[in-house]
Amino acid sequence: MASNTDSNDKNSVRKSILVNASQAVAWRVFTERMTTWWPLEHYKIGKAKAVEAVVEPRVGGRWYERGDDGSTCDWGSVLAWEPHTRLVLSWDISADWQYDPTLKTEIEVRFIAEGDDRTRIELEHRHLDRYGARRDEMHTVFDKSGDWGRILALFAHVAEG
Numbered sequence: 001m002a003s004n005t006d007s008n009d010k011n012s013v014r015k016s017i018l019v020n021a022s023q024a025v026a027w028r029v030f031t032e033r034m035t036t037w038w039p040l041e042h043y044k045i046g047k048a049k050a051v052e053a054v055v056e057p058r059v060g061g062r063w064y065e066r067g068d069d070g071s072t073c074d075w076g077s078v079l080a081w082e083p084h085t086r087l088v089l090s091w092d093i094s095a096d097w098q099y100d101p102t103l104k105t106e107i108e109v110r111f112i113a114e115g116d117d118r119t120r121i122e123l124e125h126r127h128l129d130r131y132g133a134r135r136d137e138m139h140t141v142f143d144k145s146g147d148w149g150r151i152l153a154l155f156a157h158v159a160e161g
Contacts, residue, residue, distance in 0.1 A: 010128065010129075010135060010136060010139050011126065011127065011128045011129045011135070011139075012124055012125060012126040012127070012128060013124070013125045013128070013139060013142040013143045013148055014122070014123065014124045014125075015122075015123045015148045015149045015152055016120060016121060016122045016123065016152075017120070017121050017149070017152040017153065017155075017156050018114065018118060018119075018120050018121075019118070019119045019120075019121055019155075019156045019159050019160060020117060020118055020159075020160045021117065021118075021119055021159040021160055022113070022116060022117050022119065023084045023085070023111050023112075023113040023119045024084045025119075025159060026084075026111050026119040026121060026159050027083055027084035027085075027087075027111050029155065029158055029159040030087070030109065030111075030121075030155060030159070031055050031057065031083075031087060032055075032057075033158065034053040034054070034055060035051075035052045035053050035054075036158050037154045037155045037157065037158040037159075038053040038151070038154070039151070039154060040052075040053060040065065043146075043151075044065050044073070045065070045073055045075070045093060045097050045098065045099065046065055046067050046071060046072075046073030047067070047071075048067025048068055048069045048071050049067060049068045050065040050066070050067055050068075050073075051066060051067065051068045052065065052066040053065055053066075054066060055078065055087075055089070056078060057078075057081060058078060058081055059078055059079065059080065059081050060077060060078060061077065061078040061081070062074055062076075062077055062078075063075045063076045063077060063078060063089050063090075073099060074092065074099050074101070075089075075091065075092065075093055075099070076089050076090035076091050076092040076093070076107075077089070077090050077092075079106065080108075084111055085110065085111050085112075086108070086109070086110050086111070087108070087109045087111075088106055088107070088108045088109075089106070089107045089109075090103075090104050090105070090106055090107075091103070091105045091106065091107050091125065092104060092105075094131075095131050095134040095137065095138050103130055103131075104127065104130065105125060105126065105127045105128060105130055105131075106124075106125070106126050106127055107123065107124070107125050107126075108123070108124045108126070109121060109122070109123050110122040110123075119159075121152060121155070121156070123148055123152060125142050125148060128142070
């Protein structure tokens with residue numbers, strides 16, 4: 001079940017979901033199998049049809065999409081890699097849905113074991129103030145219209161499968 005745990009902070013969006021999967025399984029599905037749950041047909045920025053979402057498994061690694069023509073389009077980079085508990089990614093996609101390596105908003109994902117086969121996933125997308133005058137617009141996208149909660153629900157469906 002996804003929930004919005006966001007306060008009135010317009011500079012961040014917080015979502016959480018309880019997943020019926022172990023912490024290790026949740027981590028692997030999120031980091032190694034993103035292609036199986038990320039809605040690439042709608043959530044992509046490259047010109048080619050996106051066929052893969054990749055998180056390179058190390059601090060400094062790339063986070064990107066791969067197109068059916070072999071091209072890649074960066075989304076951000078790995079800022080923290082702490083298997084199976086914490087992942088921090090930069091989200092370097094502008095309000096115009098273009099890669100901008102100077103943007104550096106952050107997505108922190110925590111994997112909190114709540115028993116052997118249950119994991120609470122807490123996601124925070126922060127530093128939305130870096131969108132400047134478009135901060136409120138992007139907050140609405142991440143909180144409601146694009147909704148990190150719906151993305152987490154897609155992830156949970158695969159992790160529980």
